[in-house]
Amino acid sequence: MSEHPGHSAHTLHEHIVPVSTYVAVFIALMFGTALTTWVAYHNLGRWNSVVALIIAVAKMLLVVLFFMHVKYNKGLSRIVIVGGFFWLGIMITLSLSDELTRRWEINPAPFNMILPYISHLHLLF
Amino acid sequence: MSTATADIHEVPAESRVHYLNARYGIKSWLLTLDHKRIGLLYLGTITFMFLIGGIAATLMRLNLIEPQGALVEPETYNKLFSTHGIVMVFFFLVPSIPATLGNFLIPLMIGARDVAFPKLNLMSWYIFVTGCCCMLYAVMTGGVDTGWTFYTPYSSTYAHTSVLLAALGIFIAGFSSILTGLNFIVTIHKMRAPGMTWFRLPLFIWSMYATSMIFVLGTPVIAVTLLLLGLERILHVGIFDPALGGDPLLFQHLFWFYSHPAVYIMILPGMGVVSELIPAFSRKRIFGYSFVAFSSLAIAVISFVVWGHHMFVTGQSVYAGLVFSVLSFLVAIPSAIKVFNWTATLYKGSISYQAPMLYALGFIGLFTMGGLTGLFLASLATDVHLNGTYFIVAHFHYIMVGGAVMAYLGGIHYWWPKITGRLYPDLWARFSALVIFVGFNLTFFPQFVLGYLGMPRRYAMYPAEFQSLNVLSSAGASVLAVGYVIPLVYLIWSLKYGPPAGPNPWKAKGLEWTIQSPPPTENFEETPIVTEEAYNYPTVGGVSV
Ligand SMILES: [Cu+2]
Numbered sequence: 001m002s003e004h005p006g007h008s009a010h011t012l013h014e015h016i017v018p019v020s021t022y023v024a025v026f027i028a029l030m031f032g033t034a035l036t037t038w039v040a041y042h043n044l045g046r047w048n049s050v051v052a053l054i055i056a057v058a059k060m061l062l063v064v065l066f067f068m069h070v071k072y073n074k075g076l077s078r079i080v081i082v083g084g085f086f087w088l089g090i091m092i093t094l095s096l097s098d099e100l101t102r103r104w105e106i107n108p109a110p111f112n113m114i115l116p117y118i119s120h121l122h123l124l125f
Numbered sequence: 126m127s128t129a130t131a132d133i134h135e136v137p138a139e140s141r142v143h144y145l146n147a148r149y150g151i152k153s154w155l156l157t158l159d160h161k162r163i164g165l166l167y168l169g170t171i172t173f174m175f176l177i178g179g180i181a182a183t184l185m186r187l188n189l190i191e192p193q194g195a196l197v198e199p200e201t202y203n204k205l206f207s208t209h210g211i212v213m214v215f216f217f218l219v220p221s222i223p224a225t226l227g228n229f230l231i232p233l234m235i236g237a238r239d240v241a242f243p244k245l246n247l248m249s250w251y252i253f254v255t256g257c258c259c260m261l262y263a264v265m266t267g268g269v270d271t272g273w274t275f276y277t278p279y280s281s282t283y284a285h286t287s288v289l290l291a292a293l294g295i296f297i298a299g300f301s302s303i304l305t306g307l308n309f310i311v312t313i314h315k316m317r318a319p320g321m322t323w324f325r326l327p328l329f330i331w332s333m334y335a336t337s338m339i340f341v342l343g344t345p346v347i348a349v350t351l352l353l354l355g356l357e358r359i360l361h362v363g364i365f366d367p368a369l370g371g372d373p374l375l376f377q378h379l380f381w382f383y384s385h386p387a388v389y390i391m392i393l394p395g396m397g398v399v400s401e402l403i404p405a406f407s408r409k410r411i412f413g414y415s416f417v418a419f420s421s422l423a424i425a426v427i428s429f430v431v432w433g434h435h436m437f438v439t440g441q442s443v444y445a446g447l448v449f450s451v452l453s454f455l456v457a458i459p460s461a462i463k464v465f466n467w468t469a470t471l472y473k474g475s476i477s478y479q480a481p482m483l484y485a486l487g488f489i490g491l492f493t494m495g496g497l498t499g500l501f502l503a504s505l506a507t508d509v510h511l512n513g514t515y516f517i518v519a520h521f522h523y524i525m526v527g528g529a530v531m532a533y534l535g536g537i538h539y540w541w542p543k544i545t546g547r548l549y550p551d552l553w554a555r556f557s558a559l560v561i562f563v564g565f566n567l568t569f570f571p572q573f574v575l576g577y578l579g580m581p582r583r584y585a586m587y588p589a590e591f592q593s594l595n596v597l598s599s600a601g602a603s604v605l606a607v608g609y610v611i612p613l614v615y616l617i618w619s620l621k622y623g624p625p626a627g628p629n630p631w632k633a634k635g636l637e638w639t640i641q642s643p644p645p646t647e648n649f650e651e652t653p654i655v656t657e658e659a660y661n662y663p664t665v666g667g668v669s670v
Contacts, residue, residue: 095379
């Protein structure tokens with residue numbers, strides 16, 4: 001309970017991160033930004049987006065793990081982070097369920113193949 | 126509920142210090158960190174926004190009295206329904222119960238002195254007011270004509286109204302939702318009194334927890350979506366416009382990823398309020414506590430995977446339509462669990478029909494109608510006929526007005542004595558509940574019929590054969606308006622002339638009723654120790670007394 005000062009000693013085990021770690025992460029992020037800019041001037045064809053996304057994800061992980069202290073936190077904080085990504089996954093997957101299936105036929109091919117056979121079934125009865 | 130209950134006796138509110146008279150002056154309100162006062166700041170703000178949205182609705186209904194439009198130009202009509210929708214959804218319904226009753230009650234119900242982050246709480250109110258001002262400025266400088274859904278290309282390529290300003294208002298107000306949700310989640314996890322275990326929490330707390338989950342997980346998406354809209358309009362980055370390489374349906378996917386769960390931001394708190402009112406006025410423990418609690422979480426989770434039911438006829442693939450249709454039917458299960466558990470709670474209860482209970486019973490009936498007509502719309506084939514008609518308008522008003530607003534008013538009436546320390550005239554309150562119920566049904570039931578007959582929504586004019594049903598609906602709207610004005614009058618009256626309420630006028634269970642009304646600034650003089658379950662009403666031989 002935060003209102004009892006006596007309890008705060010064992011509820012607050014905040015990890016103290018040395019400043020050098022923050023500086024290192026900051027430099028890495030700046031390097032990532034420079035890399036993204038540099039790559040943007042080279043045409044890699046179909047790999048354009050892939051490379052840009054790999055750099056972006058690496059930078060995002062650095063921010064989440066070090067700046068947001070997820071590396072040092074256990075339990076509930078990690079559940080929250082994983083939950084956030086899971087929800088992002090829901091958004092992307094279900095949006096793609098539309099995007100990727102717009103060209104699908106209303107009657108999928110396998111059904112069309114067996115249709116002529118089924119349509120003669122009544123002759124048996 | 127706690128040891129503090131025994132020695133509570135009535136002390137006149139004037140002769141003791143409580144959160145309302147502890148400090149006076151504008152500054153003491155604008156700089157307050159007290160969750161109770163912040164709740165009241167929100168109450169004032171959203172009541173004002175409700176008035177704005179209500180005026181727009183009244184003008185719309187007046188216009189629809191005649192088939193060719195009785196009052197305004199079609200362009201003005203477009204702005205009226207857009208203003209009504211945007212103001213009511215984003216600036217009234219979304220913050221309604223969480224920011225007012227939630228702020229006021231969560232610390233009281235869990236036995237805490239305040240929320241986890243009081244300064245963040247005050248900041249969220251300032252952010253919300255900034256968003257409101259932005260929206261009002263947009264309305265005054267030309268208005269918006271896109272509808273509350275901001276569909277592209279109305280809001281992008283073909284926009285010629287204050288779209289970006291209104292979007293900015295929603296963007297800003299969204300951050301107040303996120304901060305409120307975050308604050309509530311941490312408060313519920315960390316600030317519960319000793320003995321207040323998860324399964325002793327009042328169900329209102331469970332529903333606020335589920336709502337906060339949606340606030341935190343959903344609201345950033347609408348913020349990003351509106352930001353992308355701004356990027357496309359200002360910098361011509363191709364996101365939604367096919368001419369720039371974008372996809373117009375992407376806007377709808379992102380918009381509804383937030384805006385369908387937003388419906389549950391509105392209705393889940395209402396369900397929480399009703400789960401408090403039904404046991405209190407049946408003098409009975411809620412039937413199936415854990416089912417009601419977990420169905421709140423189930424609704425919050427499922428609400429995120431059904432958004433495509435808004436897009437069955439907008440060009441979404443047939444396969445995605447199929448998937449979203451099936452998933453949409455799932456929401457009916459936890460919703461039905463709640464309705465069945467509430468009615469089972471009534472069974473053999475000792476029911477009294479005071480004003481809050483009338484609102485709660487109205488909620489159950491109207492929410493059930495709204496929910497069941499939702500099944501028509503989740504079915505692919507019937508939706509093709511009903512989509513874009515007044516059937517949809519009627520359906521979601523049964524949920525949002527018949528459900529959320531009824532519950533909001535029920536909650537305000539139930540906790541008003543706790544908030545103000547005063548009683549309001551019960552007869553007037555019952556009368557207004559009845560007027561609202563009648564007015565509501567008269568307004569929106571004809572719209573089911575109109576929609577089924579094929580009258581499209583969002584038009585300023587309509588074929589002459591639809592006139593009688595439209596006049597009925599407009600007549601109902603005026604009854605409804607009267608029903609909303611009556612409580613405003615007697616609740617303000619009660620602030621000065623209402624008799625003192627005492628700590629527990631309803632003889633209800635729950636920590637908030639164990640302290641004086643209005644509560645002292647620090648809520649509890651001593652941290653309460655909880656030893657029993659919620660809704661522990663006395664029973665004799667299985668029958669409540
Ligand atoms: Cu929906």
